[in-house]
Amino acid sequence: MTIEQAFTTAVQFQQSGRADEACRLYERIIAQDRTFAPAINNLGLLYADRGRTAEAAALFRRALMLTPAALNSWNNLGSLLYRLGRRGEAATAYRASARLKPDQPAVLNELGILLEGLQRLDEAEEVFGRAVALVPDEAEYANNHGALLRMAHRLDEAAVRFRRAIALNPQHSGAYSNLGSTVKDRGAFWEALLAFRRARTLDPAFAGAHWNESLVRLLIGDFVEGWRRYEWRWKHGRLPSPQRSFVQPRWDGSALQGRRLLVYWEQGFGDVLQFVRYLPLLAREAGEQGRIFLECQHTLAPVLRSLPGVTVVETGGPLPDFDVQIPVMSLPLLFGTRLETVPSRVPYLSAEPALVARWAERLRAAAGGLKVGIVWAGSPTHGNDRNRSIGLAPFARLAAIPGVTLVSIQKGPTEGLAADPPGGFPILNLSPDIRDFADTAAIMAGLDLVICVDTSVAHLAGALGVPVWVFIPFAPDWRWMLDREDSPWYPTMRLFRQSAPGRWDDAIDRIEDALRHRASDHRADEGAAQDMPVQGVEA
Template structure:
């Protein structure tokens, strides 16, 4: 319940309703009314122990004294004795069933005990007796909200606002309800009003910034950020939260500004160093990110998220020994998608000669395709290998001779000596950059039947049918939208138009997912064919790649698929580039057939597309020379 509700329930001056026989009955030299007056005086100055003693005297002489029962209930609430308070307030209601204040306070007591159904009944009874008041509608709204009935609570808070528009609590509650139901505009409006009424709580400011970011009110957002920096200039926890929410909403310039100020105030703040590392990393400023990440880990070595971020930076620098060891922090972080086989010992680098081991796929499809190569190394150590992986990858992984069986739902009942995640293997094999690709390329193969099927199909699509002159290039422009950084790696298809204009080139979209049909709109303008709806699984995609001269793609699983198959592939990576693409280089030792085109400034893809266009012209020139 709201704090101001608690204050209201102990307000002095409650209506006194007495049983007729209690009004003048003497107690020694005093009348009941004199003792009540003394008790009320003690209660008013919060000397509750003395007040309770006097009210008890009243009850011994007049058991139906509703005012004494009421005050004893409130005193019990102050002592957190809610069962006792419930007993007193129910007794008072039996004496004075038409007292709206008693019903309201009965509701507050019931709600404090978690009895929200009883509390609702009490508040509704009080409203029927006294009509709607600010406190009654507010408290009923709180009760409904705590009961999970947010829309009904919303109606009560709207009634509060109609009676008292400046009530901070109601505006704040309405903001949270709008946020819950996806009403971003309503949430932003109510948070803004609540913040203007009482800008003392930094968490309210954080909520307002989040709401403003969702509706794109950048000018107001900047004003609130500036106000928070001024108001909480020396409040390190508030600055840490502010930096994080700005980073989370991709407001990198603003986040770095807050971080710089915060580090002046608190140079040993591990969270600020961590958020600096995250923000700088996303912006492609790897060296600056590294220094902050190292400092964050030094200050807070137990923090697993900080350890994991530093691991990525170390791997990107080719510092594999330190990076793979630190990378294990990810397995201690909450992740409901991680499969943990039960009843099998986890492998920690023990000798594998003659052992049976179950490999478990993890993280994204691209990660699995990249790291399944390590099964070859395990096989060379004498292990017999089974694999547990998502169904869409099962077919292509079954093409690897070193894997005995692939399971896509649950592990078989057979006995294994060990199990391990794919991405734990590099640490124990002592993987170094010089050992890459650490497997013979290709290590994934399409079936001949699939290749024949798709070659014939693509031949029939060419113009005229059967024409195989010119280049056949595959294209994919988007990754899976649920990936946290997808907004930076995926590209709007229209930006590819300068490439689609290349002469004597046919384009084949292997894009899958919600955006797979976008290329259909360009079919009348360019020689582009949409294959996505026809592709059933990765084996289809693998066979299609076998028939193409080149694949041009963003950083998603199909890039790994082409690289693992040894097919020519150009991958466009954003400025924040993941660890797997290493440093500022145009090739990658993971996939010898791959060329990397790097974004220099976050969200600026046009220069990258132009670089790719020039590279295509060079291919055309070399082919004609």
């Protein structure tokens, strides 16, 4: 049997599922002729299927050294590297294949997905555009192109692509869900709700559609259905923290009757700060025989220790003995929280008295007039940070208001801006000396007002009962709801909403006007206090 005949037989074995025989025959062929690239490539495929990924990658590269123009080897290498999470190398392999043969829509589609994941959005857009041009009637390509455009915040164009995908394939649940997310960002919340509902009707197990629908329902005030669908968050698989696994059962909301309950954190700092309001209520229900434990992030622990009736333990340390457990953001569902029953009494957190005294002395020495803490950016890893963070420059207008002292309590990558503000406007920079949320809480106790973007500081101020004004994006996070200047969660909070996507001018104008009135009232109050006569004491 010649090598060519052996190769033909090996291919037949491979195609008929006789992988072991095919593998042995390819190995014999390569032993006879180390330059027979087709056998080397096909053996790489069999090794990849068996999990021998390093050997498979080496075989594909060896085949390419022998035949650099082999499309199959480039595509096989790209596919393997993608499976291994080596996205940059995979993109290089697919790009090489696309250069050799530009009219491969499937390869272009895969390359576009990789480039999108690498945040090379301009390149990805060009590649997806080529795939769509080659096969304009392929729904998946239109959907993927739309997802890229949405990531680039080209929402109108993205919506066109998703509608095209739906027209081509009316059963495409992913395109419906993507369309829902896109029109939601444009403020078309009812249209978004219908799209998510259609997506989950087509695919009842589509966790992303259930999760996204829950966010819209909470946004419009449908708490009953919203909290129920919010539980799909764990199956959605895109939360920053995974669902925990415990031997102890999950608490079902039944009477605690002396049982010990562990409440554990999930998602971001702000989420924890907002929903720990339920723990003092649980402590009262558990009674003297029960215990409420809260597991939380290290940086939050100092301020959360002020929760009455709650024992705080930090993540990474040993957990106490407990009988039942629950993630913190499932508490509204178990409490049956509706808009009219939100537990809104504040403060439910308090600052440490010793820290309050220390920071108050520093504030008295360095700041006069109306003391306003400011935060201009959230975490850059937050999925919506581009829309919610506004930067430090807009605060220059507030610094120019007579009688106002701005105080930086910003933490994170942009806190250094306070050392050299744009245009040099005056600001008291406390950021470098803030260690954790306990320091931030203590500083807030000495401030007259906090003005911030939608980030954890807003929740901390609200939980402390500190007056706080919050910049809210046009398409807001669900907890801020729609068309209201107040928050049902925080009585001391005032919301200043963006009037159009990407434009903060109106919100800044309204905050500036409101702050001018507040500063004027503050000066009047200080003047009245100074003019008040001192009453003598009769002997």
